[in-house]
Amino acid sequence: MSRADTVHFRYNQAILVAAVIAFIGALPLATARWYLAPVLLVPLAVGVWAWRAGTDADRSGLRLRALTGHRRIAWPQIVELAGDDRGRAVARLDDGQVTVLPAVRATDLPRLVAASGRPLAGPDR
Numbered sequence: 696m697s698r699a700d701t702v703h704f705r706y707n708q709a710i711l712v713a714a715v716i717a718f719i720g721a722l723p724l725a726t727a728r729w730y731l732a733p734v735l736l737v738p739l740a741v742g743v744w745a746w747r748a749g750t751d752a753d754r755s756g757l758r759l760r761a762l763t764g765h766r767r768i769a770w771p772q773i774v775e776l777a778g779d780d781r782g783r784a785v786a787r788l789d790d791g792q793v794t795v796l797p798a799v800r801a802t803d804l805p806r807l808v809a810a811s812g813r814p815l816a817g818p819d820r
Contacts, residue, residue, distance in 0.1 A: 702810040705749040714742030747799040752810035754809040757786070759797055768794070770811050776804055 717738035725735045744762040751758040756769040768786065775787040778801025786794050799807060 701751050702754040703751050706745055706798045710745035711742055714738045714745055750796045752807050754812045
């Protein structure tokens with residue numbers, strides 16, 4: 696499976712820019728006293744999350760990426776893809792669990808399904 700066959704969904708990169716600005720803004724405070732240095736960890740964590748978090752979709756399944764880890768879900772495990780009332784995309788799995796797909800909006804669902812290589816099925820088909 697080549698990397699070109701993978702569809703990537705990521706959060707808006709303005710979050711990363713805001714984290715960099717917050718980090719620079721926190722530097723004077725963090726360098727004023729040694730015990731204030733952990734203040735820098737907050738914008739650093741937000742920046743890493745903004746850069747890393749999201750959903751990757753390919754023919755084998757979905758890879759949900761978070762700040763510190765990832766989860767792989769194969770397409771046969773997914774019973775239903777839908778949007779929730781907040782406009783986020785969610786997947787209902789064969790074990791009944793409902794999982795929010797990071798950085799995927801309900802309007803992105805056709806593109807997500809197209810990455811699977813399977814036809815789009817709906818209630819009218």
